[in-house]
Amino acid sequence: MTPNELRVIANHIRRRDLQAVFEAGAGHIGGEMSVTDILTALYFRILSIDPANPDAPDRDRLILSKGHTACALYVTLAEKGFIPKDEISTFLKPHSRLNGHPNRTKVPGVEANTGPLGHGLPIGVGMAMAAKLDKADWRTFVVTGDGEMQEGSNWEAIMAASQFRLDNLTLIIDHNRLQQGARLSDTNDVAPFAPKLEAFGWAVEEIDGHDMAAISAALDRSAITPGKPKCIVAHTFKGQGISFMTDDVAWHHKVPSADQYKQAMSELEEAL
Amino acid sequence: MTISAPPAQLFDCRDAFVGTLEALAQTNNDIIAVCNDSVGSSKLGGFRDKWPGRLINVGIAEQNMVGVGAGLANGGKIPFVCAASCFLTGRALEQIKADVAYTNTNVKLCGISSGMAYGELGPTHHSIEDFAWIRALPNVPVIAPADRAETIAAVTWSAHHEGPVFLRLSRVGVPDLLPEGHVFELGKANMLRDGTDLTIIANGVLSHRAMAAAQMLAERGISARVLNMATVRPIDRDAVLAAANETGAILTCEEHTVYGGLGSAVAEAVVETRPVPMKLLGVPGIFAPTGSANFLLDEFGMSPAGIAESARELMKKKA
Known part of the structure; x- marks a missing residue:
């Protein structure tokens, strides 16, 4: 699938996600918009799944460790045929x-x-x-949030993956620089990730997490460094694709009003 | 004058545990041991020497250890995740809840040196809350074997059971109670001794003490039934109901706080079936003073004489 085709799917997933969050009156819209391109590339280009x-x-296994953005995963799974779209x-x-x-x-x-x-x-x-x-030769992918990397358990696993030379493991950090209540840099600034992961023995690649060609290339099997687990630091924006949500900490789990919903939907439609 | 019997031979059930695990691993390549730098205290040296690739030592990192177990299970393996019970269940409780219980993964959690086995090392190393913590989680059977035969049987059952299990194992020496070749049945108590005046329910390192207490009671003309209740969840409600109906009083003994453990599980069954007088022996809601496991059990009223004394007091409350 080409980057353009992936972009179209991602746009569709964003719109369906936006509608679901609006109708449910809850969700984590900001982080869902930031992770959608990563999920789309994984499910429609990389993962060997049926x-x-x-x-x-x-x-192949994918774990969405930032589980609060479940709605984006559900929409992606529905688009891929795991669950009915109308569900x-x-x-x-x-x-x-x-x-x-x-x-599960x-x-x-x-x-x-x-x-x-x-x-x-x-x-x-x-x-x-x-x-x-x-x-x-099946592969394992884990998607975390950047704020999530403040959890110590991740660093236990980072050490183990390196010790066991797990080059079949890829960690994608959705680096949108915002956590629930504030910027990472104003809370507990675990960034920059690349030097830390490299120091722990990982192969690291930094990419634009909204560039489908870059995401696909970084996730490709050919981009594996033998003997090293791989970390992709995906630079993203919370609320990506919707102007008034982009990079605004207020949109961690805020729900759009009817007017905001209309505007957000039309922005996404125009982007197609 | 009475001539006391020679002291029974005592066994460290970790040997029965690893012996069984190695025997199972011999015929099933999917069995994996996972530990937290506890190769020695979990007695996994033999397993490591036989199958170095199948012993995954994650170092001192219990949260990762339990997550790794869940991931191995997802990949079709049968991980026996071994660590001192205090660290396994305390440090990694949220991983046990989410990755093992809620995701319902085929992970065997093996809490080694549970209870107050680490006696003098103090309350940080005591695991006297693990029944309560794990019993509160859906999907995870909680099992505390009493001796070698039951350990062998429970480990074998766990390996063949599809789903999570919490095995609470000890290092404190215990005599043989159950017959060689004993077959474990989940949620089924074993009547070690029948009686009519009251029932003593125990498990783990307390079962043999309960038997000794019953013998002392018999010498005073009191007929005590003794149930070995290895499974704390699901509790054997039928055996509890029968004990209530047929003996009219129930005394529980456990190497655990009295808040939320075996005694609580029995009490829950009793109040919902046939209320009878009960007494719960265990750690009475305090951090234990310095002392060995056996000293502390005696200290908290669970020497055979202490259990017998509590039984006589309980008898007075019978209608």
């Missing part, structure tokens, strides 16, 4: 499978029940080790 056989042993309208409704954080036991295609931050990377290390033990 919606008809979501538990195939040799499938998105049940997001957050009573007894819906689609609650505020993803659940209910939603096909979800690999881990995330929500509390700092859980995805340790699980990803275990998955990558399972593949190594089987001498299998």
